[in-house]
Amino acid sequence: MKLNPFESFLKNISETPLLAIEKKIHLSSYVPINISNTNKDLLSFDVSSSKDWENYIEAFLKKENKHVAYGGYLEKRNLYDRSAYFKNLSEEDKRNIHLGIDLWCKEKTKVLAVLKGKVHSFNFNKNHGDYGPTIILEHKIADYNFYTLYGHLSENSIQNLKVGDKFNEGEVIAELGNATVNGDYAPHLHFQIIKDLQGNKGDYPGVSSSKDLDFYKENCPNPNLLLKIND
Template sequence: MPTIETLFSKLDNSKVIDDSIPYSQYTPIDLSVSNSELSEVDLRNPNAFETFIEDHLRKNKAKVAFGGYNEVRNLYKQKALFNDEQASERNIHIGIDLWIKAGTAVLAALDGTVYGFDYNTGAGNYGPTIILKHSLENQTFYTLYGHLSAESIEDIEINTFFKKKQQLATLGDSSVNGGYAPHLHFQIIKNIGKNFSDYPGVCSKNDLEYYLENCPNPNLLLKIQ
């Protein structure tokens, strides 16, 4: 049986952000610990961080900034959610982030049904979140869409079917999305276990091997050049 990664390689690209924005208007962004520019930004202040994102987009004449898979970040240092004293620090991002203004349309990556949704509250959390379930050549997997608007989950129902590139939601602002500049956290999950409306999007170095295997690079689907 082919791997999910092999199946993804045979598909046309998927879009999860407003389909009217071409990939030519996307630009990569480095939010890793090695980016010295971030030392001058108050990462605890979503407004300051949003200004940093907007400046990056303006400099690169782009509408969407993307990146972050398998990226070690300092973004989570001030958030208790990621720093349990009994466990190793979780600071490695295992989804892809797409940074663009609040209210932007979020699209289903592939044909799928709503598996779970919730308002995951708390600083650093996903805020409103939707998880879709997919089947491809008899293999089941999931896609997670985090940091959505509250309106995105008001009328949604389990098992509702969405077609590839159909609008699923809109992006939330910092007041609902866990305190971040507006962006979509998009993640692929092979084995979701007992999770229903949430799944770790950041892991520790100790668990990295497992999560990289269970959560393949989302760009295998998106195919952003």
């Protein structure tokens, strides 16, 4: 698929993969995972239970002999049906198409600034099924001004944070939270690129309805343009 100018710019920022979680976990320890509504394994446990999800992820990683399960960009998921925050009556209006990449790994895994930037905003998004503690970094590179979002963090990650705090590429900015604070999910990082925050602070939609998908695909390009996990 042909890239638009912003996507080409993102892809060319670095020839090598940029890391979102701690460097000691090598990319060879990553494995793709499908948690879309096409995965029949998800019918074998209670998808409304964060503990059952954690058990499923742990068993999947053990079976694959890996440490991180990744994926999810533009993946259509039934998972969000468990939360009134996402569920709507109309299939067209239902927000269930994922706009970031998820990195499923252990609680307290260190989260890194993928690029040099400063804290634009942060928030504890407490709705059931939401991000929990969230950090948004602002980046200015060449002629582009854009943002990266890090969701499902620990509460400690935002305790002493200030708007304007600066981070270098690869610097630790946070750690992953558990289900008690992260929106009631198995521990994972939601990483998303955002071209225009549309006035949001500390939050931005991480899933889209089919009705709005064309806009969000343009505004939230594939995070793997930076992470290059499977290149």
